[in-house]
Amino acid sequence: MIKTLDDLIGCEEYSSYSSETVYSIQDHCINGSHYETDVDTMVEHNEDGMFGVTHGDVIQNWRDFINGLNLSDKVLTTINQEINDCEEYHIKNNTYDEII
Numbered sequence: 001m002i003k004t005l006d007d008l009i010g011c012e013e014y015s016s017y018s019s020e021t022v023y024s025i026q027d028h029c030i031n032g033s034h035y036e037t038d039v040d041t042m043v044e045h046n047e048d049g050m051f052g053v054t055h056g057d058v059i060q061n062w063r064d065f066i067n068g069l070n071l072s073d074k075v076l077t078t079i080n081q082e083i084n085d086c087e088e089y090h091i092k093n094n095t096y097d098e099i100i
Contacts, residue, residue, distance in 0.1 A: 005082035055090045
């Protein structure tokens with residue numbers, strides 16, 4: 001049962017969803033406007049398995065995923081706060097757009 005961001009990240013449904021959306025982000029980087037600037041970085045980080053995905057991409061992915069879930073208001077509030085805290089951390093530390 002999903003009650004926290006850690007629960008969400010660890011659930012099988014999110015793992016499957018995340019795999020699909022990472023490929024979509026990769027396609028955008030290759031076929032979209034980011035190609036010129038991101039292709040070298042993507043190749044550089046290929047060994048890490050994320051192919052140019054940023055912290056911001058992952059954070060948005062969490063938000064998109066929870067929008068499709070039937071969670072109580074209390075759980076949604078908890079998870080959204082955890083996501084907001086994570087986002088704030090990355091913005092303050094200038095790592096939001098950093099490739100992971």
